Every structure is written in structure tokens, then in C-alpha cells.
Amino acid sequence: VKTKNNFSGKIDQLINYSGVYDDEFFEELEEILILADLGVETTNTIINKTRERIQIDNIKDKEKVKSVIKEIVREILIDDEVTSFKYPMVILVVGVNGVGKTTTIAKLANLYKKQGKKVLLAAGDTFRAAAVEQITIWSQRLNIDIIRNDQGADPASVIYDALQAAKARKTDVLICDTAGRLHNKDNLMSELSKINRVIANESEFFTQYNLLVLDATSGTNAVNQANVFNQATKLDGIVLTKLDGTSKGGIVIPIKSQLKIPIHFIGVGEQMDDLQEFDASTFVDALF
Amino acid sequence: MIFDGLSNKLQDTFKKLKGKGKLSEKDIKEATREIKIALLEADVNFKVVKDFVKKINERSIGSEVLQSLTPGQQVIKIVNDELTNLMGSANSQLSFNSKGITSIMLVGLQGAGKTTTAGKLANLIKSQGKKVLLVACDIYRPAAIKQLQVLGEQIDVSVFSLGNSTSPVSIVKSAMKHAKENYFDIVIVDTAGRLHIDEELMNELKYIKDEISPTEILLNVDAMTGQDAVTVAESFDEKLDITGIILTKLDGDTRGGAALSITSVTGKHIKFVGVGEKITDLESFHPDRMASRILGMGDVLSLIEKA
Ligand SMILES: Nc1nc2c(ncn2[C@@H]2O[C@H](COP(=O)(O)OP(=O)(O)OP(=O)(O)O)[C@@H](O)[C@H]2O)c(=O)[nH]1
Ligand SMILES: Nc1nc2c(ncn2[C@@H]2O[C@H](COP(=O)(O)OP(=O)(O)OP(=O)(O)O)[C@@H](O)[C@H]2O)c(=O)[nH]1
Ligand SMILES: [Mg+2]
Ligand SMILES: [Mg+2]
Numbered sequence: 001v002k003t004k005n006n007f008s009g010k011i012d013q014l015i016n017y018s019g020v021y022d023d024e025f026f027e028e029l030e031e032i033l034i035l036a037d038l039g040v041e042t043t044n045t046i047i048n049k050t051r052e053r054i055q056i057d058n059i060k061d062k063e064k065v066k067s068v069i070k071e072i073v074r075e076i077l078i079d080d081e082v083t084s085f086k087y088p089m090v091i092l093v094v095g096v097n098g099v100g101k102t103t104t105i106a107k108l109a110n111l112y113k114k115q116g117k118k119v120l121l122a123a124g125d126t127f128r129a130a131a132v133e134q135i136t137i138w139s140q141r142l143n144i145d146i147i148r149n150d151q152g153a154d155p156a157s158v159i160y161d162a163l164q165a166a167k168a169r170k171t172d173v174l175i176c177d178t179a180g181r182l183h184n185k186d187n188l189m190s191e192l193s194k195i196n197r198v199i200a201n202e203s204e205f206f207t208q209y210n211l212l213v214l215d216a217t218s219g220t221n222a223v224n225q226a227n228v229f230n231q232a233t234k235l236d237g238i239v240l241t242k243l244d245g246t247s248k249g250g251i252v253i254p255i256k257s258q259l260k261i262p263i264h265f266i267g268v269g270e271q272m273d274d275l276q277e278f279d280a281s282t283f284v285d286a287l288f
Numbered sequence: 289m290i291f292d293g294l295s296n297k298l299q300d301t302f303k304k305l306k307g308k309g310k311l312s313e314k315d316i317k318e319a320t321r322e323i324k325i326a327l328l329e330a331d332v333n334f335k336v337v338k339d340f341v342k343k344i345n346e347r348s349i350g351s352e353v354l355q356s357l358t359p360g361q362q363v364i365k366i367v368n369d370e371l372t373n374l375m376g377s378a379n380s381q382l383s384f385n386s387k388g389i390t391s392i393m394l395v396g397l398q399g400a401g402k403t404t405t406a407g408k409l410a411n412l413i414k415s416q417g418k419k420v421l422l423v424a425c426d427i428y429r430p431a432a433i434k435q436l437q438v439l440g441e442q443i444d445v446s447v448f449s450l451g452n453s454t455s456p457v458s459i460v461k462s463a464m465k466h467a468k469e470n471y472f473d474i475v476i477v478d479t480a481g482r483l484h485i486d487e488e489l490m491n492e493l494k495y496i497k498d499e500i501s502p503t504e505i506l507l508n509v510d511a512m513t514g515q516d517a518v519t520v521a522e523s524f525d526e527k528l529d530i531t532g533i534i535l536t537k538l539d540g541d542t543r544g545g546a547a548l549s550i551t552s553v554t555g556k557h558i559k560f561v562g563v564g565e566k567i568t569d570l571e572s573f574h575p576d577r578m579a580s581r582i583l584g585m586g587d588v589l590s591l592i593e594k595a
Contacts, residue, residue: 031334034328034334034515035333035334035515036515037331037514037515037516039329040325040328040329096512096537096540097399097401097537097565098398098399098400098401098510098537099399100398100399127565128435128565129403129404129407129434129435129436129438129439129442130431130432130434130435130437130438131431133430133431133434133435134429134430134431134434134435136431137430137431138430141430151438182537182539182540182541183540183541184539184540184541185539215399215510215512217397217510217513217514217516217520218510218512218513218514219331219512219513219514219515219542219545219546220329220330220331220514220542220543221331221512221540221541221542221543222512224541224542242397242398242483244483245397245483245484245485245516245520246483246484246485246516246519246520247514247515247516248516251514270398270428270429
């Protein structure tokens with residue numbers, strides 16, 4: 001099933017064939033939003049807002065309802081302020097297990113390298129089997145330097161070494177990998193806070209940018225993830241990966257509306273070029 | 289917080305009904321509405337929820353509840369029974385071939401936990417006194433082979449690999465030959481993560497299946513998966529006719545509604561759950577515990593007493 005077309009077709013159908021905005025109409029709208037992983041609460045908020053606007057603007061044309069809903073979602077996703085990046089910069093990449101952190105790092109490194117920046121990688125996942133080898137292979141493919149240690153080494157000290165190397169080598173962008181960790185594991189989250197502090201200690205030399213990687217396939221748990229990671233390492237942005245699948249990644253909508261963390265990039269494949277800047281309009285269009 | 293949402297709400301609903309004697313259809317509707325919300329908040333697929341709630345409604349409105357002196361208890365019991373039934377009442381075990389080599393193939397989306405689970409399964413089966421061979425068929429992800437080798441070393445299980453320039457089908461073919469010649473009992477095949485809509489890579493799995501006719505084809509699903517779990521599970525099952533499911537990363541705080549979604553669309557049972565990153569973090573699946581978890585009811589029995 002190619003949901004993208006189904007989805008859009010569905011809402012069109014909904015708008016064309018249901019004679020009035022009855023309960024059934026809003027129930028089906030609920031289904032569309034829930035199936036895109038927006039979650040119960042946000043779905044209800046959006047439906048209520050849609051009801052309101054239909055009334056206030058006295059919308060009779062069902063075609064227009066679609067643009068109303070889209071506008072409501074876009075308003076949530078769009079950013080009031082544009083984040084500006086200053087170099088030299090350190091990007092700390094965090095997230096739960098298997099979401100695509102290491103692959104995203106390769107993609108980001110590729111992006112900055114193409115922009116002519118001097119990039120350095122830090123192999124901060126010293127825990128998972130062959131994690132160091134994985135990021136090392138990417139560094140070789142990209143022809144970018146990497147700071148690494150053996151599996152089992154202290155991740156904070158790898159990051160520290162990388163920061164010193166970045167200073168010495170006049171690196172523009174240092175990107176730090178971390179081991180995947182579930183946000184409900186306190187010890188792993190405090191390890192992350194420690195890594196965060198090591199970078200923050202060098203704030204006179206670098207701007208720090210903490211990036212949370214979220215898997216578009218995930219459901220409501222992503223809200224918890226964003227919440228807790230934001231507490232452990234104040235987040236500056238989100239990368240939503242695996243959008244090349246059939247999941248909509250709608251979970252970023254409640255996250256954005258609750259935590260105000262901007263979505264900066266999307267991952268659309270396993271190769272180093274499969275990274276795109278997040279665009280609210282395109283995202284919303286794909287949603288409906 | 290969210291976790292005891294449903295039990296509190298249901299308790300409130302039923303408190304109002306207490307002493308009323310019998311429930312009306314409207315009362316039951318209200319209760320099932322709360323159940324619907326709880327299931328959706330747990331990421332159970334919308335369509336699965338709809339069917340489920342309909343069934344609950346029918347059963348509840350049937351005489352067994354309306355005639356009961358403790359209708360609240362009855363509704364909760366029905367919900368819990370139906371959920372547990374859907375996820376398979378029996379504790380499903382791995383199948384082993386009575387003669388020859390048993391082969392197990394692990395499949396799933398990217399990052400679901402296949403390679404880690406391969407190590408965990410190898411460790412478990414090895415501890416039952418069997419000779420296990422791990423086969424590295426992920427020729428795409430950087431260091432995927434090395435990852436399996438590191439895990440194999442940890443548990444002293446051999447890993448069969450032909451590097452990453454031989455096709456996975458040829459790799460399994462050679463691996464089976466190697467296993468026969470060296471008297472292995474069990475072969476566990478780790479495959480690359482792939483999207484269910486990637487036709488080429490889905491065909492690759494089919495060819496591997498045709499080559500070795502695996503005893504088990506286990507779909508690995510991340511417990512945090514949202515609404516799309518049904519699409520994924522359906523696609524893998526249609527293509528491969530999977531024999532079971534492994535639900536990974538259940539050590540998180542997800543309610544894990546995916547468990548219900550995938551079992552209800554495929555009819556296949558969850559055979560194991562992954563509860564951590566360590567090699568020993570693999571447990572058998574308990575449908576009743578999962579039901580309580582999805583509903584956010586830590587202890588259904590105590591709830592029934594209070595209702
Ligand atoms: N289809 C698709 N796959 C992706 C994407 N990003 C990453 N992957 C795949 O997802 C799997 C996990 O990616 P990793 O980068 O290793 O994830 P991670 O978060 O670093 O994992 P851990 O370090 O183990 O927590 C790999 O198979 C990647 O190729 C994406 O945007 N689309
Ligand atoms: N917390 C937790 N982490 C797990 C569990 N199972 C696997 N992981 C982690 O999830 C991440 C991905 O696991 P892998 O085994 O590499 O997943 P995979 O399906 O082989 O990934 P690809 O080969 O890239 O598709 C790693 O960080 C694992 O340590 C689990 O049950 N609990
Ligand atoms: Mg990684
Ligand atoms: Mg793997």
C-alpha cells in the first residue's frame with residue numbers, strides 16, 4: 001500500500017462525498033491524523049481548531065477544509081525564529097537505539113564537507129558492538145578525520161579528545177556520535193549529561209548544537225524521548241529519519257507544539273546524500 | 289502518569305456506576321470510549337482498535353455483563369481476555385527440526401534489533417547445549433559483519449561470513465554446506481534491515497528463504513513503532529509468511545501497542561521480547577503482561593477488585 005497517495009486521496013474523498021460536516025466527517029478526519037502518528041491529544045486539538053475555523057469563516061466549500069487543516073498543522077511546524085549557526089561548531093547527536101544517529105552523522109558530515117567546511121568526527125559510541133568501526137568506515141568513505149578509541153573506552157574522554165583536536169586543527173564542524181540509549185535509563189542519561197558538560201566547558205571556542213534523532217516509524221513514545229533528552233541535553237533541533245518508508249512521522253507535530261524544538265533535517269535513505277532540510281509545507285503536503 | 293490513565297478513568301466511570309446494579313448500553317459505550325483512547329495512546333493501530341472496541345461492545349452489551357451484579361469487573365475482564373487472546377494465549381516456543389539443521393532467519397526494518405537479537409538467540413540456544421552458527425548476510429550496512437563477529441566472539445559462537453561482495457543468497461548456500469560438514473545444529477541468519485516497500489531487497493529475502501527453507505522466519509519489530517507497524521508486518525508476512533515475531537526494546541517506557549497491531553494483522557505470535565542491549569536480555573513473551581501494559585493497567589486484578 002502506497003499510503004502517500006491513499007492518504008491524500010482519502011481526504012479528498014472525505015471532502016467530496018460527505019454531504020455535511022457531520023460526526024462521521026470528523027471521525028474520519030480523526031482516523032487520518034491518528035494513522036499519521038499525531039497522537040490522540042494533538043489530533044483532538046487539530047480537529048477542534050478545524051471545527052472552529054469552519055464555523056468562524058463560515059466555510060461551505062469542502063475543498064477549503066483541506067487547506068484549513070493543512071494551515072493549522074503548518075502553523076505548528078513553522079518556526080518563528082531561524083536558527084543561525086556560527087562556526088566553529090560542535091554537533092552532539094543523541095537519540096534512542098537504532099534510530100539512525102551514526103548514519104545521520106555521515107550525511108551531515110557530507111553536507112558540511114560539500115559546503116567547504118573542515119569536518120571532524122568523534123566516535124562517541126564506545127558501547128555497541130562495532131559502532132566505532134561503523135563510523136570509521138563512514139569517515140573513510142567521506143575522507144574525513146575521526147577521533148576514536150576502543151570499544152569500552154569512556155565516551156566523555158573520546159569527546160574531550162576530539163574537542164582538543166578540533167581546536168588544534170581549526171575544524172569548522174565537529175560532529176559527535178553517541179551510543180543509542182533509552183531515555184528511561186537514568187545512568188545512561190546522566191552519562192549523556194556528562195558528555196554535554198564536556199562540550200559546554202569549551203563554549204568559548206565553539207557554538208554547541210544538540211541534535212535529537214527520531215525515527216519516523218516511532219509512535220507516541222517519541223514525545224517522551226524528546227522530553228527526556230531535552231532535559232538531559234538541551235536540544236536545538238531534530239532530525240526525522242526513515243521518511244523514505246511509509247510512516248508519516250506525524251509524531252513531530254505534538255513534539256513541536258509542546259517542546260518548540262525545531263525539526264531541521266529529514267533522512268530519506270541509507271546513503272550519505274539522503275538528507276534534506278526540513279520544509280514544513282512539503283511535510284504537510286506529504287501528510288495529507 | 290499516562291500509565292495509569294486508563295485504570296483511573298475506568299475506575300471513575302465504574303465508581304459512578306457502582307450501586308446502580310445494572311449497566312446501560314450508554315454506560316458501556318462510555319467505558320469502551322475510554323478503552324479506545326487508551327489503546328490509541330498506546331499506539332495500537334486505529335483500525336485494530338476499531339475492530340477491537342466493536343467486539344468489546346458486542347460482548348459487553350450481551351447478557352453476560354448487563355445481567356451481572358458486577359458489570360464493571362465484567363467489562364475489564366472481557367477487555368483483558370480479548371487482548372490476551374489476540375496476542376496468543378499460549379507461550380509460543382521456537383520450532384526445531386527433529387532431523388537435520390534448524391535454520392532461523394531474522395528479518396525486519398532498519399535498526400529494529402536483528403543483529404543484536406541474532407547474538408541473543410545464539411546465546412540462548414547455545415546454552416541449551418546446541419551447536420550454533422551465526423551467518424552474516426548484511427552486506428550493506430557499514431560494519432554489520434563486524435558487529436555480528438564481535439557478538440559471536442563474546443559468546444564463543446562461530447560466525448560465517450564471505451565478506452560483503454558475495455550475494456546473501458550465495459552466502460547462505462555456503463553457510464548451510466559449512467554447517468552440514470561441521471555438524472552444526474542451528475543456523476541463525478542475520479539479514480540487512482530493509483523497508484517493506486523496497487521490492488528488490490524484499491525479493492532478496494524471498495530468495496534466501498527459497499534457498500534454505502528456514503524453520504523459523506522471525507520478524508523483528510521495535511516496540512516503539514507507531515501506527516505503521518501493521519503495514520510493515522503485513523508486507524513482511526505477505527512476502528515471506530513469517531513464523532513469528534520478536535518485539536525489541538521493550539525495556540523502554542513505551543506502552544507497546546505495536547504488539548497488538550502486528551499480532552492481530554498477521555495472526556503470528558510474538559515468540560520473544562528484547563529487554564536490553566546485553567546478550568542475555570531476551571525473554572519469552574507473556575501475552576497477559578503485555579495486555580496490562582498496553583492498557584496501562586499495572587495490575588488488572590486489583591482493578592477488578594476495586595471496580
Ligand atoms: N531507510 C532508511 N534507513 C535509515 C535512515 N537512516 C538510517 N537508516 C538505517 O537505520 C539503521 C540504523 O542506523 P544507525 O545510523 O546505525 O542508527 P544509530 O541510531 O546510530 O544506532 P545505534 O548507534 O545502534 O543506536 C541502519 O541500517 C541505517 O542504514 C533513513 O533515513 N532511511
Ligand atoms: N534497549 C534495547 N536496545 C536494543 C534492543 N535490541 C537491540 N537494541 C539496540 O538497538 C540498536 C539497533 O540494533 P541492531 O541489532 O544493530 O539492529 P538491526 O536491526 O540489526 O539494524 P540494521 O542491521 O541496521 O537494520 C542497537 O543500539 C542495539 O544495541 C533491546 O531489546 N533493548
Ligand atoms: Mg550509532
Ligand atoms: Mg543488523
